Amino acid sequence: MKKKSLALLIAFTLVFTFALSACGGGSDESADSGEEKAVLKVVTEATFAPFESTEDGDDTIVGFDPDMMAAIAEDQGLELEWVNMEFDSLIPALQSDQGDIICAGMNKLAGDRAEKVDFGDTYFESDLMLLVTSDSELTGIDAVTSDMKLASQIGTTGGDMVQAMKDEGKIADGVVLNQWTDCYLQLQNGEVQGVIVDKPVGEAYLNNHGDIAKFVGDSFGEHEEFAFAVQKGNTELLDKLNAGLANIKANGKYDELVDKWFS
Numbered sequence: 001m002k003k004k005s006l007a008l009l010i011a012f013t014l015v016f017t018f019a020l021s022a023c024g025g026g027s028d029e030s031a032d033s034g035e036e037k038a039v040l041k042v043v044t045e046a047t048f049a050p051f052e053s054t055e056d057g058d059d060t061i062v063g064f065d066p067d068m069m070a071a072i073a074e075d076q077g078l079e080l081e082w083v084n085m086e087f088d089s090l091i092p093a094l095q096s097d098q099g100d101i102i103c104a105g106m107n108k109l110a111g112d113r114a115e116k117v118d119f120g121d122t123y124f125e126s127d128l129m130l131l132v133t134s135d136s137e138l139t140g141i142d143a144v145t146s147d148m149k150l151a152s153q154i155g156t157t158g159g160d161m162v163q164a165m166k167d168e169g170k171i172a173d174g175v176v177l178n179q180w181t182d183c184y185l186q187l188q189n190g191e192v193q194g195v196i197v198d199k200p201v202g203e204a205y206l207n208n209h210g211d212i213a214k215f216v217g218d219s220f221g222e223h224e225e226f227a228f229a230v231q232k233g234n235t236e237l238l239d240k241l242n243a244g245l246a247n248i249k250a251n252g253k254y255d256e257l258v259d260k261w262f263s
């Protein structure tokens with residue numbers, strides 16, 4: 001009798017497991033977002049190489065963030081579609097249901113961002129640096145004088161900093177632009193004397209423009225933690241993204257991508 005019920009239990013377990021895997025159970029992709037939101041919209045601002053950028057004449061967004069998110073999506077059985085927009089539109093896009101995920105080298109510690117969207121686990125740490133032309137005599141952010149102009153991107157930590165410096169009378173103007181590429185152009189054209197930029201992003205720029213630009217001084221500002229974000233309360237999606245991030249960190253994929261984009 002005992003043996004018989006054990007056999008029954010095993011048979012039942014086998015059938016049940018088979019049925020579950022046959023209908024894709026386990027990864028529960030079909031649970032609720034399945035039908036209506038099969039493809040998740042990831043919003044970003046793609047002038048922030050090596051995290052995200054587009055190549056001339058091509059809309060495809062490439063960089064560490066798309067590669068990392070693709071690896072997470074593969075791990076979790078998710079499908080992603082990328083949308084490029086201005087940086088200060090990213091949080092409003094999630095709030096107005098025009099996007100499901102932000103992945104844009106966004107510092108989760110800045111301002112009141114965390115009150116508007118839910119951030120995942122940190123995937124990269126950063127600081128701000130002052131980028132100047134190679135012939136500049138500036139020695140660092142503290143050496144900037146009230147006749148100078150600094151640029152950075154609108155809606156970013158650097159953008160907020162140049163605006164604050166302008167408000168405090170420390171600089172003549174804080175130029176906040178939509179694209180990092182325009183910040184670099186303004187620097188090259190002598191319209192501004194410096195650009196406040198995230199260290200790994202400035203480093204990538206210097207890899208190709210080391211002859212015309214340089215960093216001066218130490219990093220400054222608040223320490224930054226980059227994280228992806230989802231709409232407030234979407235813990236189901238956030239849990240998956242965090243689980244995927246943990247998995248690609250554990251299996252070496254994450255390190256492979258760091259090597260690919262930051263070495």
Ligand code: ARG
Pocket residue numbers: 044045046047048051052087104105106107108110153155156157158198224
């Ligand atoms: N780390 C800075 C911030 O969070 C700048 C991010 C800019 N990212 C971008 N994809 N343009 O404000």
